[in-house]
Amino acid sequence: MKNEVQPPARYHHGDLRSALLAQAAELLRQEGIEALSLRRLAERTGVSRTAPYHHFKDKHALLCALATEGFRQLDEMITEARLAPGTDLAAGLRRFVRAYLRFALDNPEQYELMFGRAIWKNGQPTDELREVAYHAFRHYAERISALLVSASLPRGSRPLRVAQASWATLHGLCKLMLDGIYVDQADMEEVSAEAVQLMVAVLGTSTTQT
Amino acid sequence: MKNEVQPPARYHHGDLRSALLAQAAELLRQEGIEALSLRRLAERTGVSRTAPYHHFKDKHALLCALATEGFRQLDEMITEARLAPGTDLAAGLRRFVRAYLRFALDNPEQYELMFGRAIWKNGQPTDELREVAYHAFRHYAERISALLVSASLPRGSRPLRVAQASWATLHGLCKLMLDGIYVDQADMEEVSAEAVQLMVAVLGTSTTQT
């Protein structure tokens, strides 16, 4: 009989992989990505230093698995931030922007992990991560594009590119905050509000339809 | 008599601080920020492991000094990217954007260092760095603001905030490229072109003056 509730001190942990991921998420949230070492992680989970290597090829692989969870959450957030039908377009954009910033600022270290070079630059990301991340990107772009084509863009503008640009703006704002470059959060919110306002203004350039 | 030309193997290096910074810049460019360790740096400079500690309090302090150089270059670039008088506003924006992207993409690792959390988040940045960096930020914002007020923004828009938003967009694009998330450079240039185009469109919303 398996005792899933409390793993006291048995040789085979039972579900070490999940336990590691959970513990890693907590360590990440509490002390940041720099403090997330395999040895500390193993110690906290009550297991030897090299035990994680039987469930993850690398430290990099573990981080990828952790980030994968994050992208699933992000994708879910994008789904939830849909418009109530008949809502104003400007309000919809504002709502979307707020949700994105919230996602990043509520879990700064997770965002840093998901979009940091630790995962993407050094050593190729896992296939699983690549897939879920790109899915979230496409999902975001589609949502924004949908908002845009319901209004009318200036001639020659491609909704996809505009959506990508908006994503870059949001990502840039988040990074500036999270990396500690731009420290005043109130300022940042004004900046993002201004960006949304510009966007709305440009959408009114041509004929606007309800 | 001092022999500044070749430092063969004397006990006192002469100008170790500069030599370290130069070597560090090269190591950074060649192998990236992850490969930039004090020990390798010291070895390359032909000096013992702890010698750098007599010129920099920390590894962090050395990185700050290196980044300071980078921000001076950035500031210089902003100065050079000024408009020829009488130039079109849209052309001016495009020119500015191109220069910024070029700056980042030509020296990716330097940009990563300058705007990375390694410097800003972990341990406070040097006073010198803080000053030169904020100067560059203000310089950038002023240049863009100047472009904007020469045209006319929609009612209620504040040029400074718009300038900051444009910076966030550029920074976001650079980060997405440099961190390896968005890999297609041609795509990114289209996105940035689209962003500029939107900006120009919104500037035409109210009355445009030459």
Added chain:
DNA sequence: AAGCGTATCTTGACGCTGTCAAGACAGGAA
């Protein structure tokens, strides 16, 4: 020119990291 203070540089050591190799243990299949 001599002496000395001090800035500079060196070796040794400590604890931390990621990772490999080899062995110990347990659970499932034959």
Added chain:
DNA sequence: TTCCTGTCTTGACAGCGTCAAGATACGCTT
């Protein structure tokens, strides 16, 4: 039962940043 295989452990190695103590030589004072 026997044995294979997946899981976990201890031992070890190289590399990292950094501190402490000692060696060296430059440059100012006399």
